[in-house]
Amino acid sequence: MYWLNSTADPADNGEGDVQSFFDGHKALRISFLIGTVVFYLAFTYTKRVYFHPLSGIPGPSLAAATQFYEGYFNIFREGFCQKFLSLHKEYKSPVVRIGTNHVHIGDPAYYHTIHNPGPKYAKAPGLYKKLGINGALLTITEPDRHKTYHSTVNQLFSRRSSDDLQPKMAAEVLRAADLMALQGKAGEHCVIQRVYRALAADMTALLMFGDTLGFIDSPHYADHYHQFMNNVDRYSVLLWPNVLGLGFAEFDKAFDRWLEKENEIQKSGKEPEGTKKFLGLMFDWKKSIGESFNAEEIFEDSFNYMTAGMDGNGHVLSFVTWSILTNPDVKAKLEKELREARQYIREFNHRRIMALPYLTAVLKESLRLANTAPAGLPREVPQQGVNMGGYHIPAGTMITICHPVVERNENIFPDPLKFDPERWLGEDSSALEKWLVAFSKGRRQCIGKNIAWMLLYTNVAVFFDRFEMEIYETNIEDMFVVDLFAPRRRAPIKVRVLKDRWEGLT
Numbered sequence: 001m002y003w004l005n006s007t008a009d010p011a012d013n014g015e016g017d018v019q020s021f022f023d024g025h026k027a028l029r030i031s032f033l034i035g036t037v038v039f040y041l042a043f044t045y046t047k048r049v050y051f052h053p054l055s056g057i058p059g060p061s062l063a064a065a066t067q068f069y070e071g072y073f074n075i076f077r078e079g080f081c082q083k084f085l086s087l088h089k090e091y092k093s094p095v096v097r098i099g100t101n102h103v104h105i106g107d108p109a110y111y112h113t114i115h116n117p118g119p120k121y122a123k124a125p126g127l128y129k130k131l132g133i134n135g136a137l138l139t140i141t142e143p144d145r146h147k148t149y150h151s152t153v154n155q156l157f158s159r160r161s162s163d164d165l166q167p168k169m170a171a172e173v174l175r176a177a178d179l180m181a182l183q184g185k186a187g188e189h190c191v192i193q194r195v196y197r198a199l200a201a202d203m204t205a206l207l208m209f210g211d212t213l214g215f216i217d218s219p220h221y222a223d224h225y226h227q228f229m230n231n232v233d234r235y236s237v238l239l240w241p242n243v244l245g246l247g248f249a250e251f252d253k254a255f256d257r258w259l260e261k262e263n264e265i266q267k268s269g270k271e272p273e274g275t276k277k278f279l280g281l282m283f284d285w286k287k288s289i290g291e292s293f294n295a296e297e298i299f300e301d302s303f304n305y306m307t308a309g310m311d312g313n314g315h316v317l318s319f320v321t322w323s324i325l326t327n328p329d330v331k332a333k334l335e336k337e338l339r340e341a342r343q344y345i346r347e348f349n350h351r352r353i354m355a356l357p358y359l360t361a362v363l364k365e366s367l368r369l370a371n372t373a374p375a376g377l378p379r380e381v382p383q384q385g386v387n388m389g390g391y392h393i394p395a396g397t398m399i400t401i402c403h404p405v406v407e408r409n410e411n412i413f414p415d416p417l418k419f420d421p422e423r424w425l426g427e428d429s430s431a432l433e434k435w436l437v438a439f440s441k442g443r444r445q446c447i448g449k450n451i452a453w454m455l456l457y458t459n460v461a462v463f464f465d466r467f468e469m470e471i472y473e474t475n476i477e478d479m480f481v482v483d484l485f486a487p488r489r490r491a492p493i494k495v496r497v498l499k500d501r502w503e504g505l506t
């Protein structure tokens with residue numbers, strides 16, 4: 001830098017001169033900075049838009065150039081995923097580029113290629129590692145690691161294991177219904193989404209840890225709005241890793257209690273009777289892969305199961321409730337079927353409840369339209385790349401096919417926005433099963449599917465057979481789905497119980 005000032009004393013090390021040069025040339029300094037930034041931006045833009053391996057794929061140039069494009073829609077508009085379907089129309093292409101290294105597929109024919117039973121198309125670290133829930137089953141991206149974890153815990157989520165919950169689930173659902181009846185009599189409304197979430201959270205904890213956090217015991221007049229649920233609502237999913245230590249004291253305490261019990265089992269070497277619970281299985285898994293048990297990691301994973309269970313079910317059941325109560329024909333048909341099955345419903349015979357055809361159709365149609373994965377579940381294109389929709393997509397590209405591509409496709413589901421359970425009852429309806437993707441498909445599909453179905457069936461059967469209900473101060477705008485990786489509605493669903501049809505029955 002010495003050359004900048006030719007009149008300087010050669011004995012001087014030059015630092016002072018450089019300083020005075022820049023002090024005296026503020027405008028030049030600013031221009032230099034602006035020039036550097038403009039050059040950098042222009043260079044990056046040109047490189048990403050025109051000289052990137054995805055350059056040939058149509059899509060908004062700004063999306064290709066910078067992640068800020070996606071960020072803008074996520075922060076200031078209704079979410080980037082709201083644009084996905086329209087981008088395919090705008091660019092008249094089944095493949096569009098939605099990020100620097102990210103493409104979106106608009107053709108349902110590729111859904112099962114991406115979400116397949118094999119190890120190809122691993123979860124994209126670009127999203128899952130950023131969620132920060134280290135070690136959680138959900139965020140494991142390495143196929144082999146996922147396989148060993150999944151096969152160790154899978155038995156806990158089997159249909160049989162969910163069946164074993166029957167007596168306790170019956171007690172909790174029937175108790176929640178009794179409390180709703182009391183609210184109805186008092187002329188109070190009920191935030192039913194909280195009731196569903198509370199039931200699902202308690203059942204998830206019971207399945208996994210053999211204990212609950214007592215959601216259903218939290219004040220019923222607040223619709224079981226437990227501190228855990230309250231905190232989940234306050235901190236978005238994207239902030240969880242930062243707040244896990246802050247607002248979840250009760251879960252923390254419960255986890256310590258469960259861990260202490262498991263440590264005793266490990267020390268004594270004496271397994272209790274019955275299906276091994278989650279922490280025991282995690283000790284097994286860690287041993288089998290030669291790692292030590294990391295309590296912090298398992299805590300985060302456990303937290304993730306709790307929220308996935310609570311909010312997955314709450315989200316879908318709130319939509320079921322809205323759909324039944326705003327479609328009088330559907331409501332009448334369902335109530336007729338439930339009335340005829342009342343005996344089994346009151347006995348909480350879940351296997352018989354789960355065989356009811358119209359209820360099944362209502363639930364499938366709700367799962368289709370509830371929008372359980374609005375932004376899709378990004379995967380990574382495997383080695384050698386793939387050809388899709390007339391384009392070559394290179395290995396390592398993040399690839400997404402959001403669920404509405406399938407769920408709102410008019411060739412698969414004619415008149416797709418209509419809530420029409422009958423479509424699942426027709427002669428060729430079995431062909432539709434492959435397009436029921438709400439739990440995803442393939443190797444990374446929802447592990448909690450069995451308990452989720454059991455809750456969906458029994459909650460709807462009990463509440464809709466027992467109560468005449470109406471929607472209370474909730475409108476269609478409240479049903480809008482906001483993408484926070486986990487789907488959220490703008491506002492929860494409220495109902496009012498008008499009549500208790502089981503009152504006086506013995």
Ligand code: HEM
Nearest residue numbers: 137138308309312313316372377438439440446447448452
């Ligand atoms: C109606 C309710 C539910 C719906 C619609 C639902 C939906 C989904 C979807 C779409 C995925 C795939 C996520 C991805 O690929 O990243 C998933 C995964 C998962 N779900 Fe669910 N879920 C529900 C209930 C539950 C319940 C009750 C539990 C807990 C017991 C649970 C735990 C999980 C876990 C741990 C994963 C990660 C699985 C893996 O990566 O192998 N879910 N769920």
